[in-house]
Amino acid sequence: MGGTPIVLYEGNIEPRTVHVTESCPPAMSRAGTWRLEDFELHKQLYKGKASLLYRATCRLSGLPVALKLYRKLRLSALNWYQVQREIRIHSQLQHENIVQLYAAFEDSDHVYLALQSGCACAGGDLYEELKRHGGHLSEETVARDVIRPCLSALAYLHLKGFLWRDCKPENILLAGPGFGSVKLADFGLSIDSTEERPVTRAGTLDYMAPEVCLCPAVHRSVDAWAIGILGYELVVGHPPFERETRTDTYEQIMYRRPNYPAWISEESRTFISAALTKSARKRPTAADLLDHPWILKHCPRTPVPAAAEGQNEVASEKSAVSDSKESDDVKKVSCSSGMVRHIQY
């Protein structure tokens, strides 16, 4: 496998550094063992089934970080595999629109990920920002400040052979109040498509591509589809195929076209329709979508790496791994604004 081999240990162990990445600020990196006591924890930003996320300060450097803690007792065998994979993949990513992983370390109770935060990601996530804006944003903001940077990060990921597989507003961070520079966060479902072939579906139902509904897919097309869903949700105010029941949502994803409100522009409509091409083979890539007239209309052209031809099509049968985050019980939690947070089970 590419990247540094990442091994985590169960049971009673001394605190140990798992990996320090090239993104780690020099003031923060040191020869000694990384441990929880090196950080002052502030506000809890998130509490998940197996993870907690805190705003924190590195005592040595005074630099702000987001500290993600995986509770070892809550990790299934699959989760163990996924956390190791997350660290391995995330540590290889350096892009202005991707949250940086500085280091991973562990002790008997937790695995810790020290992530970029502070000024760089002070704005919270896109889901919260959407709520502040009443559920949707202007087309210009969506195209220029969200979709284009996300596409740029995805083109970079795909070039390296990785798939994100977890596009949703909750996993996109803002650089400050309002917009400026968005960053992809959470690589817990990402895979190296050149080496791994998942055998069950992963992701969030509203953002799942038709080919994933049929069978677990490993092509970069799943991320391009999710960008179409994201574009629609941000402009219109809800995901295009969201329905009351899971079965109805599947049916919409597989066979229906989105309903476009009359007020959205022709360019945004053609962008979303292109990204939501039902056939994965005919769907444009993230790199292709960067050249769409809707994107070019709202932001100047910037050079992007050409997608490596066929890079993501290679998948080894032998390292098939089940991603059982997805099950028959995808649920949503209502919020006071009427928006629903996308949650996987």
Ligand SMILES: Nc1ncnc2c1ncn2[C@@H]1O[C@H](COP(=O)(O)OP(=O)(O)OP(=O)(O)O)[C@@H](O)[C@H]1O
């Ligand atoms: N570097 C960061 N700085 C600030 N907030 C962050 C950062 N990374 C993540 N978050 C926030 O914490 C939330 C949870 O983070 P993340 O998605 O990585 O955890 P998770 O355990 O994988 O969650 P889940 O599996 O439930 O989606 C995100 O939705 C985002 O709002």
